[in-house]
Amino acid sequence: MQSEEKSLIVVVLLGTGIFLLFGFFVISFLVFFRKKQIRNRLEKASLQAQFQEEILTAKNEVQENTMKHIARELHDNIGQLLSLVKIQLNTIDEENPGIKRVGDSKEFLGKALKDLRALSKTLNSDNVLKAGLIKAITFELDRVRRTEVYEVNFVNDIEQWDVNPKIEVIVFRIFQEVIQNIFKHSGAKNINVSLQEMPEVYTLVVLDDGSGFDIQAKSNQKSFNSGAGLSNLAHRAQLISGDFEIESAIGKGTKVKLSIPKTTTSHDQSRPNRRSQPYT
Numbered sequence: 001m002q003s004e005e006k007s008l009i010v011v012v013l014l015g016t017g018i019f020l021l022f023g024f025f026v027i028s029f030l031v032f033f034r035k036k037q038i039r040n041r042l043e044k045a046s047l048q049a050q051f052q053e054e055i056l057t058a059k060n061e062v063q064e065n066t067m068k069h070i071a072r073e074l075h076d077n078i079g080q081l082l083s084l085v086k087i088q089l090n091t092i093d094e095e096n097p098g099i100k101r102v103g104d105s106k107e108f109l110g111k112a113l114k115d116l117r118a119l120s121k122t123l124n125s126d127n128v129l130k131a132g133l134i135k136a137i138t139f140e141l142d143r144v145r146r147t148e149v150y151e152v153n154f155v156n157d158i159e160q161w162d163v164n165p166k167i168e169v170i171v172f173r174i175f176q177e178v179i180q181n182i183f184k185h186s187g188a189k190n191i192n193v194s195l196q197e198m199p200e201v202y203t204l205v206v207l208d209d210g211s212g213f214d215i216q217a218k219s220n221q222k223s224f225n226s227g228a229g230l231s232n233l234a235h236r237a238q239l240i241s242g243d244f245e246i247e248s249a250i251g252k253g254t255k256v257k258l259s260i261p262k263t264t265t266s267h268d269q270s271r272p273n274r275r276s277q278p279y280t
């Protein structure tokens, strides 16, 4: 009887041991499987993010090249043609000094040429690369001022500017889209732009006192996500590890704030005299 009890205990212990071992294997397998699943999901997400970034970069490059092409066309072809017309008008003027219309035409043509050259400069990203973002913004705002539609105020509180030129080009394109939106949608009278320095980033703020809009309602519209406008700006900001915020109040205006990361790698030595480069 005693030996029977003993063998029963052994059987129970053995059974429990086998059961525990089996349980252990099952749990280990589940943990391993779950970890693998998570790792796969993370890898997939990272690949997808990488893919999106590559698409965006390629899209930016295509846009930049197209704009460069248009800039050159404007400057070289149309600019040359208009200059020729101006020279012709000059000679007519000499022959017929009394014709007032020729004088007026010359004036309009002069203005058109000036605007055309300015437009050509702002489309060509080489100018931003050469002269830097602050000069590019100053130049662009001068162009806006010349329309005589807006009061433009620009405050630059930055002492030490240190941003990778490629990032500057992307920031400049974001800035241009924000200004275009003010032209197209806001009906504003005043545009205030400020650049400030924070410990980790610079901030660029563009404020208008126009109609404002309902951001939530707009972001639900299909066209908002079509890629060209505001949604694209948020993606571009991501591309430079920056941050894009927009606030708007109907009847009061819109505020856009962009944070621009400072250059963390070694300084760009290729253009040591960058600050003295004119915006040409």
Ligand SMILES: Nc1ncnc2c1ncn2[C@@H]1O[C@H](COP(=O)(O)OP(=O)(O)OP(=O)(O)O)[C@@H](O)[C@H]1O
Pocket: 181, 182, 184, 185, 186, 208, 210, 211, 212, 213, 218, 224, 227, 228, 229, 230, 231, 254
């Ligand atoms: N500064 C602003 N003032 C008033 N409304 C604005 C302003 N900026 C944007 N909006 C509103 O937000 C909408 C979305 O702007 P977004 O730039 O995405 O598109 P869009 O300017 O209409 O088109 P796209 O930029 O593709 O040419 C605009 O249609 C407009 O209604």
Ligand SMILES: [Mg+2]
Pocket: 177, 180, 181, 228, 229, 230
């Ligand atoms: Mg727009």
